[in-house]
Amino acid sequence: MSSLPVGDGEDLAEVAGIARVVLDADGLDALELALGGGLPGLPSWIEIGAGEERVLTDSENTPVAHLRSDRGGQHALRPLQAMPHGAGPQWDPVIRRSANDIRASVQDAAGERRVLAVVVDDLPTLTDVGQAVDAIQTADFVAVLWVVPSGRSSRRPDAVGSAGLARAARAVGELVAEQTGLPVIPLVVPMPDRDVGGIEDVLSRYGSAETLRLRDLRSTETVERLAALPTAFEREVRAIYPEASAAELLAAHERSGPSGTVVFFTGLSGSGKSTIARALADDLTDRGSRVTLLDGDDIRQHLSAELGFDVASRERNIDRIAYVASLVAAHGGIALAAPIAPFAVGRAAARTMIEAHGTFLLVFVDTPLEVCEMRDRKGLYAEARAGRIADFTGINSPYEAPEDADVVIETVTTGVADAVERIREALFLRIGRASEGV
Incomplete structure (x- = not known):
């Protein structure tokens, strides 16, 4: 079985100064198809002008491909790194x-x-x-x-x-x-x-x-039977129970569902937080849960774009994430938040805010700084070491490792699938205790 070619560190160095285009989920799907031969080229909503070139990145700003257009409008596309993927x-x-x-x-x-x-x-x-x-x-x-x-x-x-x-x-x-x-x-x-x-x-x-x-x-019969499935439970309840009993049972069934919960990830940039959070989101969704993923990079782009990386701005960013997550929990949903969250005081404030509305599970993705630097898919650590990025966590801004984490994932020895299993088990145990009033 063949796989798509990927670039190396030299390729990344060559494109370091080229303007970037951040691809959403649809864009990454189209790119995966185009690189593998499923499309003749990228769709028009990703195309660039004649004589231009762009580095295509995922939502975390990680370079994944280089797109170049010559003066005649002919495009050349090459991969830079392996495409981001989920679990399942x-x-x-x-x-x-x-x-x-x-x-x-x-x-x-x-x-x-x-x-x-x-x-x-x-x-x-x-x-x-x-x-x-x-x-x-x-x-x-x-x-x-x-x-x-x-x-x-x-x-x-x-x-x-x-x-x-x-x-x-x-x-x-x-x-x-x-x-x-x-x-x-x-x-x-x-x-x-x-x-x-x-x-x-x-x-x-x-x-x-x-x-x-x-x-x-x-057949028409199969289509009709499938269309009737969503109301089958209510029909059977009303056929079995008198009206008053049926009304109570249906109301209880509608109220049932998972407790509002927030899984709050913390760890250095490049530690694997987002990868594990996305895999956990896929796993929980597959099991029927309604999941909202609040990725740190996405929040920075859409909710906290005006904030910097000084202490006050970081605390404000975590406060916003915690507030949104608490709203999800208050409505019975599951929110997965994956910011860096470097300071203990910010994490403690997030826990307090969220626990007023639901269950809070703190997951420390414990990856050594040298491993994060070695991964450095975005090139940020190199930029920080060179003095071009100020207040970068782990280099010129501290990271306070949590002492109150509910789950600790050491990514050097724990794969993504095992990490998801451990977090899921801790989450279900915590939800079960909350529902029993423990």
Whole structure:
């Protein structure tokens, strides 16, 4: 299996002075497609003018690609660092493969026969399996791409999310392979919400000659039964109980849900806070929770853009994050906050504010300064060492390691998946105690 090429430290040094463009989740999806051959180039909403060049970054301002346009408007795109990714089965490299890789593998086997792409953008039903098998067997296909479109912003807290869909689709694909005798290749494609062309065009670059959506094969009866599912509980309750009892049970059911909770991460820049927080958000969303992610860099861009990095500004920034997180907790949601939060007094004030509305869990992402400097994907430590950034935590501004952390993650010895598991267990234990009044 091939992977996308990435640049090295010399590439980053070469582009250090070039203007940057921060990509949102859709932009990163489009970039992943373009670098892997799923798009002929970047969409118009990322394009630059003739003769210009830009460094493309993720939301944390980490350089991921270099885009150059010549005077004739021809674009050249090259990767600088590995694309940022999350956790969960939709990020498994076995099924999240590039268009170039898939096309090369299926074309070798296809010859003159065709490859079918089946888009699985909803949980497959039992009748879907039969319909898919019939559709596949009506033509002379040599292989099937079993495609789950999953963009970085594809979070649906009121339905099965990308992780659950990827798991279910992969298992159902194995059933289809058994019944058709054809290779069914599970595949996650990072389709953005914004327009990059039809999915048929994208999948043709993966090697498919024809595309169909699994949900388009559904009978009217199946569609109607699925549409009735959200009200099935209420119908059964009203059928079983008298009106007064049913009203009480339905009201209690509506009130039920997770306690309002804030997981507050702290650690040096580059410690891994955001990576772990995003992975935890994906994990909790996959389990049905409504999660709000308050990343430190995003807050700095949108809520605290006018603040500096002196002590007073840092405390004001943490106060704002804590206030927003407390609002989420007050409404029964789960907020994940991932600022640096270098000072104990600021973290203590955040705890006090949030615990008035819900549960507070402090997570210290403990990564040695030298390791953070070695990672330095944004080049910030080098800038601070050179004296070009003032008040940079760990270099010319202190970081006060917390002594009251509820969870300590030593990233040198703990991977992201293990970190998520430890935090989740501590979170559920804390929520359980809170609900019991302990």
